[in-house]
Amino acid sequence: MSKLRRLDQLLGSLGYGTRREAQGMVADGLVTVKGVVAERADVRVASEDVLVKGQPLEAAEGLLAILHKPLDFVCTRSDGEGATIYELLPAQWSDRKPAVTSVGRLDRDTSGLLLVTDRGDLVQRWTSPKSEVEKVYEVTVEKPLDASLVEVFASGTVMLRGEEKPCLPAQLELVDDLHARLTLMEGRYHQVRRMFASQGWKVTALHRSRFGEYSLEDVAVGEWRLLDVGAR
Secondary structure (H helix, E strand, C coil): CCCCEEHHHHHHHECCCCHHHHHHHHHCCCEEECCEECCCCCCEECHHHEEECCEECCCCCCCEEEEEECCCCECCCCCCCCCEHHHHCCHHHHHECCCCEECCCCCCCEEEEEEEECCHHHHHHHHCHHHCCCEEEEEEECCCCCCHHHHHHHCCCCCCCCCCCCCCCCEEEEEECCEEEEEECCCCCCHHHHHHHHCCCCEEEEEEEEECCEECCCCCCCCEEECCCCCC
């Protein structure tokens, strides 16, 4: 059983509106608690006992979702930077408290798998260097790849411009002359592009196909899929 919270505060934190709007929903008879129409908005309730318009509360114990990020979308809410990933998510998620955010970032020119969550502990778990979460990227380059890159990337000696520590060993699989699959255990700024650039190759297309245990199976470009956060 979840902890007890004021009904209007609970609804507000999950994006169902301001506290006043939540109070209005209760007054209009749209909220039930244990199957009974709620009469007061200040009553303390467990989230699993609450229905809004006959539906359970969405991700009441924390939200976690996979998003298939398209190209030309940015992982920020700042105005003036173009389309953002948050435009692809339900509007209600933008009103959740804590705010929904991405786990790490993909730049405008990179597509693929993003995790989004309102759980700070999950963000910390998957972005901490100690977590060693595998991330898999599908890479396209502008000139034929050299087989020697496999050993170079696995050596743990690749240095990025402006940094003092080499990259951790990475697994590179050559798919064909211009395509490769790279598995990383860290997430430095523009790391994939910079690793290839350090060896003389320019990345022309980049897609993240896996993040830890998660893949984009059955998630179309621009779409999202809610995950179970209960045991995490």
